[in-house]
Amino acid sequence: MKAAILRAARTPMSIETVQLDGPRPEEVRIRVAASGLCHSDYHVMSGDMGSAFPIVLGHEASGVVEAVGSDVRGLARGDRVVTCTSIYCGHCGDCQAGHNHLCGEKPLREHPQANSPIRQNGEPIQQFCNLGAFAEEMVVHHSAVSKLPEGMPLDIASLLGCAVLTGIGSVTEGAQVRPGSKVVVIGCGGVGLNVVQGARLAGAAQIIAVDLNPAKLAMASIFGATGTVTGGEGVVERIMELTDGGADYVFEVVGIPAVQRQGFLMLRRRGTLVLVGLPRMGSDVSVPALTMIAREMRVIGSVMGSVPFQRVIPTYAKLYLEGRLTLDPLVSQRIALEEINRGYEQLIAGETARSVIVFDH
Ligand SMILES: [Zn+2]
Numbered sequence: 544m545k546a547a548i549l550r551a552a553r554t555p556m557s558i559e560t561v562q563l564d565g566p567r568p569e570e571v572r573i574r575v576a577a578s579g580l581c582h583s584d585y586h587v588m589s590g591d592m593g594s595a596f597p598i599v600l601g602h603e604a605s606g607v608v609e610a611v612g613s614d615v616r617g618l619a620r621g622d623r624v625v626t627c628t629s630i631y632c633g634h635c636g637d638c639q640a641g642h643n644h645l646c647g648e649k650p651l652r653e654h655p656q657a658n659s660p661i662r663q664n665g666e667p668i669q670q671f672c673n674l675g676a677f678a679e680e681m682v683v684h685h686s687a688v689s690k691l692p693e694g695m696p697l698d699i700a701s702l703l704g705c706a707v708l709t710g711i712g713s714v715t716e717g718a719q720v721r722p723g724s725k726v727v728v729i730g731c732g733g734v735g736l737n738v739v740q741g742a743r744l745a746g747a748a749q750i751i752a753v754d755l756n757p758a759k760l761a762m763a764s765i766f767g768a769t770g771t772v773t774g775g776e777g778v779v780e781r782i783m784e785l786t787d788g789g790a791d792y793v794f795e796v797v798g799i800p801a802v803q804r805q806g807f808l809m810l811r812r813r814g815t816l817v818l819v820g821l822p823r824m825g826s827d828v829s830v831p832a833l834t835m836i837a838r839e840m841r842v843i844g845s846v847m848g849s850v851p852f853q854r855v856i857p858t859y860a861k862l863y864l865e866g867r868l869t870l871d872p873l874v875s876q877r878i879a880l881e882e883i884n885r886g887y888e889q890l891i892a893g894e895t896a897r898s899v900i901v902f903d904h
């Protein structure tokens with residue numbers, strides 16, 4: 544099969560032929576239908592996130608089950624599915640508490656680096672996030688898979704497992720935004736637009752989108768923003784004015800320390816700053832401590848929507864099919880695997896919300 548392989552940071556990916564081993568008893572083999580280009584993969588490409596090489600990136604995928612291992616229950620050949628990075632064991636303390644996405648005993652293959660299911664002439668090729676979705680097929684642990692309801696288009700569905708889940712979940716589960724709240728969302732890419740949409744679903748009274756790019760602000764309005772503000776100098780003052788004294792929740796979906804601090808300064812008393820955007824490794828967040836205490840502020844993080852993804856993916860798909868979830872405008876363009884490097888250039892330049900690789904099997 545064909546896969547996009549990254550051999551070192553800051554080099555382009557190359558499309559090469561590789562072999563796939565499995566499924567083993569707990570695994571599922573999936574023919575990939577669509578795979579979204581997410582910013583998290585870019586952290587490996589840029590060198591901001593350390594990784595073993597060579598590697599197949601990609602983690603936001605949909606597809607059709609080709610084969611299931613002997614221990615897999617509830618999935619069968621022909622099922623239409625979405626994958627997620629949150630593979631989990633189901634019996635550790637975090638899983639038992641309902642936080643599968645934080646599982647501390649992920650059921651990886653033994654010596655996963657040497658035993659990756661992706662091989663090239665016997666040589667292991669790493670599988671990003673235990674998925675490796677920039678490829679025609681994947682072999683993944685069954686806990687990384689969620690079944691889709693009938694009628695859900697696979698190209699749109701690919702975004703459910705990362706951008707949509709991370710964005711909406713951070714609002715409804717991570718921060719548990721209450722109806723009537725004032726919400727600010729800084730950074731309106733694929734995830735940020737879904738934070739905006741999550742705030743709308745949660746019944747926020749005011750949703751202000753902040754970004755440097757006017758095209759993204761226009762998109763934010765489609766996803767439910769009640770107002771938009773251009774980021775940069777004066778943004779804190781402008782938000783304080785528009786919210787009449789500060790927001791209840793500010794979501795930082797960029798991952799830059801100076802922007803995180805700006806987000807904190809936009810809060811009202813007892814407000815919550817929610818960190819969603821992934822910063823560089825080793826980056827710190829700095830906020831004025833006295834203000835934090837005196838005004839009882841909170842700073843929290845949210846990863847993968849803070850929710851067991853198998854519980855919410857079918858719900859999101861149904862909301863989409865009922866016309867209550869906006870997903871179509873997220874897909875800026877459908878591209879071939881061979882166009883992946885150009886797709887990332889466009890993502891980094893801020894020209895696209897999401898490019899989705901569509902496989903032509
Ligand atoms: Zn992602």
Ligand SMILES: [Zn+2]
Pocket residue numbers: 631632633634635636637638639643646647648649
């Ligand atoms: Zn666990």
